[in-house]
Amino acid sequence: MRIIIVGAGEVGFHIAQRLALEHKEVVVIDKRQEALKRFIDLLDVKTIHGSGSNPRILEDSGLKGAETFLAVTDSDEINLVACLFANAISPGILKLARIRDVDYSRHWSDLVQQHLAIHTIINPEIEVVKTISKSLELPGVEHVSDFAEGRIKLIGLHIAGTSPVIGVRLQDLRTKTANLRFILAAIFRGDRLIVPAGRDRIQKGDFAYFVCGAHDLENVLDVFGRRKEPIRNVLIVGGGNIGFRLAESLEHRNYHVRMIEIDRMRCEFLAEHLQRTIVLHGDGTDQNLLQEENIQEMDVAISLMGNEESNVLASLLAKSLGTKRTITRINKFHYIPILDTIGLDQIVSPRLSAINSILLHVRKGKVLSTVSLKGDQAEVLEAVALETSGIVDKPLKDMHFPKDAILLAILREDEYIIPNGDTVVRSGDRVIILSTRQNIPRIEKELMVTFEYF
Amino acid sequence: MRWPYIWRTIGALIVCIGLSLTIPSLYALVARDPSANTLFQSALTALLSGLLLFFLFRRHQVAVLSHREGMAIVSIGWLLAGLIGALPFYFYNISISFADAFFESVSGFTTTGASILTDIEAVPRGLLLWRSLTHWLGGMGIIVLSLAILPFIGVGGMQLYKAEVPGPIPDKLRPRIRDTAKDLWIVYLLFSLIETLLLVLGGMDLFESLCHTFGTMATGGFSTRNASIGHYQSVYIESVITIFMFLAGINFSLHYLLITEKKASILWKDPELRFYTLITFLFIGICTISIYGDLYDNPAYAFRYAAFQVVSILTTTGYATADFELWPSLPHIVLLLSMFLGASAGSTGGGIKCMRIILLMKQAYREILYLIHPKMISPIKFGGKVVSDEVMRSVLGFFLIYIGVFLAASMIMAALNLDLVTSMAAVAACIGNIGPGIGTVGPSENYAHLPDMAKWVLSACMLLGRLEIYTVIVLFIPEFWKK
Numbered sequence: 001m002r003i004i005i006v007g008a009g010e011v012g013f014h015i016a017q018r019l020a021l022e023h024k025e026v027v028v029i030d031k032r033q034e035a036l037k038r039f040i041d042l043l044d045v046k047t048i049h050g051s052g053s054n055p056r057i058l059e060d061s062g063l064k065g066a067e068t069f070l071a072v073t074d075s076d077e078i079n080l081v082a083c084l085f086a087n088a089i090s091p092g093i094l095k096l097a098r099i100r101d102v103d104y105s106r107h108w109s110d111l112v113q114q115h116l117a118i119h120t121i122i123n124p125e126i127e128v129v130k131t132i133s134k135s136l137e138l139p140g141v142e143h144v145s146d147f148a149e150g151r152i153k154l155i156g157l158h159i160a161g162t163s164p165v166i167g168v169r170l171q172d173l174r175t176k177t178a179n180l181r182f183i184l185a186a187i188f189r190g191d192r193l194i195v196p197a198g199r200d201r202i203q204k205g206d207f208a209y210f211v212c213g214a215h216d217l218e219n220v221l222d223v224f225g226r227r228k229e230p231i232r233n234v235l236i237v238g239g240g241n242i243g244f245r246l247a248e249s250l251e252h253r254n255y256h257v258r259m260i261e262i263d264r265m266r267c268e269f270l271a272e273h274l275q276r277t278i279v280l281h282g283d284g285t286d287q288n289l290l291q292e293e294n295i296q297e298m299d300v301a302i303s304l305m306g307n308e309e310s311n312v313l314a315s316l317l318a319k320s321l322g323t324k325r326t327i328t329r330i331n332k333f334h335y336i337p338i339l340d341t342i343g344l345d346q347i348v349s350p351r352l353s354a355i356n357s358i359l360l361h362v363r364k365g366k367v368l369s370t371v372s373l374k375g376d377q378a379e380v381l382e383a384v385a386l387e388t389s390g391i392v393d394k395p396l397k398d399m400h401f402p403k404d405a406i407l408l409a410i411l412r413e414d415e416y417i418i419p420n421g422d423t424v425v426r427s428g429d430r431v432i433i434l435s436t437r438q439n440i441p442r443i444e445k446e447l448m449v450t451f452e453y454f
Numbered sequence: 455m456r457w458p459y460i461w462r463t464i465g466a467l468i469v470c471i472g473l474s475l476t477i478p479s480l481y482a483l484v485a486r487d488p489s490a491n492t493l494f495q496s497a498l499t500a501l502l503s504g505l506l507l508f509f510l511f512r513r514h515q516v517a518v519l520s521h522r523e524g525m526a527i528v529s530i531g532w533l534l535a536g537l538i539g540a541l542p543f544y545f546y547n548i549s550i551s552f553a554d555a556f557f558e559s560v561s562g563f564t565t566t567g568a569s570i571l572t573d574i575e576a577v578p579r580g581l582l583l584w585r586s587l588t589h590w591l592g593g594m595g596i597i598v599l600s601l602a603i604l605p606f607i608g609v610g611g612m613q614l615y616k617a618e619v620p621g622p623i624p625d626k627l628r629p630r631i632r633d634t635a636k637d638l639w640i641v642y643l644l645f646s647l648i649e650t651l652l653l654v655l656g657g658m659d660l661f662e663s664l665c666h667t668f669g670t671m672a673t674g675g676f677s678t679r680n681a682s683i684g685h686y687q688s689v690y691i692e693s694v695i696t697i698f699m700f701l702a703g704i705n706f707s708l709h710y711l712l713i714t715e716k717k718a719s720i721l722w723k724d725p726e727l728r729f730y731t732l733i734t735f736l737f738i739g740i741c742t743i744s745i746y747g748d749l750y751d752n753p754a755y756a757f758r759y760a761a762f763q764v765v766s767i768l769t770t771t772g773y774a775t776a777d778f779e780l781w782p783s784l785p786h787i788v789l790l791l792s793m794f795l796g797a798s799a800g801s802t803g804g805g806i807k808c809m810r811i812i813l814l815m816k817q818a819y820r821e822i823l824y825l826i827h828p829k830m831i832s833p834i835k836f837g838g839k840v841v842s843d844e845v846m847r848s849v850l851g852f853f854l855i856y857i858g859v860f861l862a863a864s865m866i867m868a869a870l871n872l873d874l875v876t877s878m879a880a881v882a883a884c885i886g887n888i889g890p891g892i893g894t895v896g897p898s899e900n901y902a903h904l905p906d907m908a909k910w911v912l913s914a915c916m917l918l919g920r921l922e923i924y925t926v927i928v929l930f931i932p933e934f935w936k937k
Contacts, residue, residue, distance in 0.1 A: 002629065020630075023630070025628065025629035025630055025633070026629050026630075027629050033842065040612065041521070041612075042518055043612075044611055044612055044629075044630055044631050044632075045629055045630075046626045046628065046629040046630075047626075062629075
């Protein structure tokens with residue numbers, strides 16, 4: 001399976017990295033030689049130096065035999081033109097473009113889909129806004145993703161010192177909360193991913209992921225002992241595209257939003273277009289301004305500036321001044337491992353969001369959605385169990401699942417099942433699976449229709 | 455440096471070499487050859503030590519291999535390959551010193567073709583097969599081979615590939631390094647099959663056809679006859695071998711592209727191939743003219759011998775059909791120059807490589823142009839693409855170190871009481887992976903009479919030349935070992 005990626009930025013790099021680890025043939029095209037050097041040094045992919053919107057270069061890249069074409073440069077226009085030529089050279093190839101300007105999305109169906117035949121456009125900013133607003137609905141929770149149209153949720157949270165589950169063995173946790181249906185998916189202790197087994201214990205400071213049904217969520221959260229104050233007051237630092245869009249959507253849902261933006265002109269634009277948000281002109285890392293605005297009364301401070309060092313600083317400052325919770329926008333993935341240590345609880349990344357949505361389309365089999373966990377070490381994916389795939393009609397304990405992968409939940413019609421060793425997956429079920437990144441190809445193989453694989 | 459992982463990979467490499475040793479062992483067993491025992495002993499030693507290393511460190515996995523580790527694996531791997539390849543020679547004949555056996559084996563793997571065996575025809579066929587097989591393995595590269603066949607080396611494959619097949623401009627045929635390695639080996643195998651077939655059709659027996667094919671495709675030069683190809687006195691065999699030596703001196707990526715895309719334009723569009731062809735014909739022309747008359751009174755004969763010798767030396771093979779020792783001095787200089795020039799980058803040949811020479815000449819020309827137009831912006835282009843300063847720097851550095859190593863090793867040779875021509879020609883022939891030099895190491899002679907010290911130095915030169923210097927020489931820089 002060959003995949004052509006145009007754009008050797010952070011998004012391109014991480015998609016290429018994932019796919020190369022999954023033994024796919026990856027070709028990366030970019031104009032910047034220095035950007036490509038990183039690919040040559042670290043990944044087993046082919047690089048082509050040149051413009052991704054140049055038809056000759058596209059032809060040379062082996063587009064003809066490829067299955068998927070990803071245009072993920074920083075420029076919407078280059079991405080569109082690249083897709084245009086890709087369509088001309090190899091009609092019918094699956095094309096995905098990263099498009100940030102909403103105006104393109106508005107003309108999605110007529111212009112983009114018909115004339116350029118782009119299958120999906122990915123707008124990282126919109127994805128991020130969605131992620132943030134979802135997690136604001138659940139105070140005390142730092143990661144929320146929906147599966148099965150929101151009927152099943154994947155929740156990630158830090159285990160606070162006061163939590164009743166500390167020190168409890170997982171097998172006991174199950175018996176203790178027998179009537180509650182949930183399953184612990186993964187634990188991050190420091191940097192290390194633990195795929196939980198019955199004898200593991202939860203410790204203070206762990207970051208735990210669990211899966212449960214939407215209507216059980218409140219009860220399950222009580223088991224983990226999270227704090228309950230609802231979120232009302234939100235401070236957004238940075239009024240760029242994401243900040244603006246987030247403020248707009250929060251306004252509609254009766255949050256009290258304050259927004260700090262350093263650029264005077266931008267402030268005027270924001271004030272004009274936002275109805276109830278208080279727009280403040282100033283520096284988000286200015287202590288006086290934050291104190292003046294009663295920062296300690298804020299339920300959450302969200303730093304969404306373009307510069308990540310400023311974001312980290314702004315969040316840390318807000319935290320030290322008494323904000324209960326912070327959300328920080330991070331672009332450079334190198335920072336992710338150290339964020340826990342310096343005390344930032346939740347991060348969002350447009351790039352990570354874009355990567356997730358793109359990978360979803362690249363995967364084989366009937367994979368419906370994928371979510372990557374903290375630090376990108378593991379992934380949770382939702383898929384339909386096809387009649388011919390290797391996982392149906394036999395009890396779980398007989399399945400050849402890799403060691404570091406768990407079947408978390410099964411959705412059969414409207415009912416969800418937390419499986420045990422005797423559970424049998426039937427065809428048509430939706431399954432939710434956690435897997436470490438190295439095992440993704442094997443999971444994919446299990447989910448694939450078997451006769452494609454003789 | 456994560457040594458456990460390095461040893462694990464080297465262990466896997468040694469197993470590969472052990473497995474290839476079983477091929478001549480089995481041949482010797484079937485043919486009831488006297489060398490069967492020693493070959494089996496060596497194969498067993500290699501397999502056991504390789505498996506031991508591999509299983510001792512089997513748990514060690516890394517996500518990404520660093521440049522340094524890649525170079526360490528390749529250099530140490532090649533050194534150990536030389537040691538293991540020497541075992542059959544050493545075990546078989548007590549009179550051979552270990553320096554001799556190592557020299558012979560390294561000469562095989564590096565596709566040099568310089569020999570210390572005085573009477574090749576007296577050596578058992580099993581050993582001869584192993585000798586030629588080392589050429590064939592080393593030609594496309596033992597690392598490239600293991601990349602193609604061992605699935606678990608996939609990690610950091612690119613680092614290993616770059617360390618073994620350096621070339622000035624990196625070249626990847628397929629997105630994944632494993633597929634690239636496979637394709638290269640398939641092309642290599644295909645050419646080898648065709649050549650063997652053609653030689654058998656020319657009346658050579660299968661065993662000798664195979665050995666000579668190994669020697670030709672790898673641009674090695676080990677023969678099964680004392681008089682090398684000259685033994686056969688056949689125009690047909692000489693032409694087949696000349697053509698295949700020339701083909702083996704072309705970048706294998708070009709062969710691959712030609713086969714897969716079926717467009718001949720790929721060939722003449724390649725500036726390196728054009729240069730290589732031009733130089734070949736130019737040198738053949740010069741030699742033909744200068745040896746016509748005094749030595750050969752028939753121009754066709756002069757051309758036949760000139761063509762074979764020039765192609766053999768230029769592609770760094772080292773087969774001979776005539777004793778060019780007896781030729782006048784102009785062809786000597788031409789041949790000495792060919793030793794430095796070498797074949798194309800990405801081929802199995804050695805030397806400085808045509809691509810680097812082209813880049814150096816362009817650089818020199820640019821410097822001259824700068825004197826005339828001081829404000830001119832003129833990037834160096836190769837095949838229509840701009841060559842980055844980084845590449846130019848590495849090419850200049852390579853040239854300097856190559857000449858430096860050549861001079862230093864020549865001085866050591868001279869200090870060991872060899873005459874001027876022999877000292878320089880032996881070093882040039884070994885660092886360029888050619889084989890026969892001029893003087894007392896000429897085509898009709900061999901390296902047996904050199905002192906042991908000289909053999910060690912020349913073995914080092916061969917390794918330096920095969921791995922294009924940087925990969926090996928960094929191991930001797932203290933900075934490399936700092937944590």
